Amino acid sequence: MSLLRLHSTNDHVTTLGPGPALGIWVQGCPIGCVGCTSRPTWDPRGGVTAEVSDVVHWMNASGLRHVTISGGEPMEQAPALIELIDRARAERDWVVTCYSGYHLDALRRDRRPRTSDLLDRLDLLIDGPYLAQRHAPLLWRGSTNQRVRSLSGRVDLPADLSAGVAYVSNPDRSGEFIGVFPEPRLLETVTAALAANGTPVTVSERPRSFPFPTHQEQ
Numbered sequence: 001m002s003l004l005r006l007h008s009t010n011d012h013v014t015t016l017g018p019g020p021a022l023g024i025w026v027q028g029c030p031i032g033c034v035g036c037t038s039r040p041t042w043d044p045r046g047g048v049t050a051e052v053s054d055v056v057h058w059m060n061a062s063g064l065r066h067v068t069i070s071g072g073e074p075m076e077q078a079p080a081l082i083e084l085i086d087r088a089r090a091e092r093d094w095v096v097t098c099y100s101g102y103h104l105d106a107l108r109r110d111r112r113p114r115t116s117d118l119l120d121r122l123d124l125l126i127d128g129p130y131l132a133q134r135h136a137p138l139l140w141r142g143s144t145n146q147r148v149r150s151l152s153g154r155v156d157l158p159a160d161l162s163a164g165v166a167y168v169s170n171p172d173r174s175g176e177f178i179g180v181f182p183e184p185r186l187l188e189t190v191t192a193a194l195a196a197n198g199t200p201v202t203v204s205e206r207p208r209s210f211p212f213p214t215h216q217e218q
Contacts (some may be wrong), residue, residue, distance in 0.1 A: 002052040004080045007041040008176075009210055010057075013068055015163045015179030017097030017124060017140055018155055021066035022059055023178065026081075029073040031101040035132035037177070037187055041072040048214035052080055056087045058212045065092060070099040075107065078118040085121045096154060097124040097140075104149055125149040137162035137182035 005027040013023035025038070027047030040046070059067060067088075074081055081098075088094050098118075100107065104127045107115055119125065126141050126148050134143040139160045141148065148157060165179035181187055 002083050003049045003078050003215075004052055004055060004077060004084065005044070005049050006210070006214070007038075007047045010168065011062060011064075011211070012168075013166075013178055015140075015166050016070060016099075017066065017068040018095060019066045019068070019141055020064060021068045021097070022062055022064055024055070024067065024069045026069065026072040026074050026077055029071055029101065030076070031073060031129055033101060033130040033132075035184070036130060037136075037181070038071070044076070045132065048210065048216050050210065050212060050214045052084050052087065053186050054212040055084060059088045059094070060091045061085075066095045066097070073101055074098050075100050075102060075112065077117055078112065078114045078162075082114055082118050082121060083195075085118075093121050096121060097126070098122050098141070099126045100198040101129045103128050104147070119151065121175075121180050122149070123152040123154050125151055130150070133185055135184040138180075139163060140180060142180045149184060 001024075007025040007027040009025070010023035013019050013021045014084070016023065025041055027041055028044035029042045030044075032042055069081060085094065085096055102110070104125060107119060107127070126146060128143075128146040131143040131145050134145055136142075136144050138144065138146070139148060139158065140163055150157065162182040163179060165177050165181055168176050168178055177187065
């Protein structure tokens with residue numbers, strides 16, 4: 001039984017890679033970029049675990065063909081993600097986009113289990129740490145040191161302009177921003193404006209509900 005440690009999922013992502021896509025945010029990141037807007041995904045003991053087979057069933061029942069894997073740091077869970085991609089592609093020709101805080105050259109030298117094998121399964125890799133001092137309105141990424149790497153040649157890339165940010169309301173009346181903010185500290189500006197209008201927004205440290213069975217570890 002293979003498990004993935006997850007922070008959240010979404011079934012309609014249009015701002016992080018080609019889409020509409022399923023979004024999978026894994027839990028756990030050892031990099032900890034200053035200015036990261038996904039700090040709740042850092043703790044390697046946080047989130048929930050889910051069986052790969054259950055996540056694959058959700059993917060192939062969605063009717064989509066794009067999936068974006070972010071986090072957290074996906075390369076920390078390379079063996080489980082390889083199994084996820086292989087089993088999903090056995091039923092549907094998935095186009096896979098993945099984010100990593102490591103540069104591609106470093107990943108190709110990485111000796112962690114099966115990192116290079118995961119790269120072989122990706123169509124697009126958005127690589128490199130976020131650097132707040134190099135923030136710019138770029139396609140699917142936040143700073144100029146990061147690159148959109150076409151690894152399979154199967155995806156035609158649009159112009160290198162910000163795809164913007166989507167706001168998604170959850171059934172529990174909470175909400176989340178999905179995407180890369182085109183301006184530095186724009187998240188703080190938006191949340192302050194919402195709070196001033198009587199709609200305070202807080203970043204939850206707890207994972208939300210999932211469309212498949214999960215296990216909350218104590």
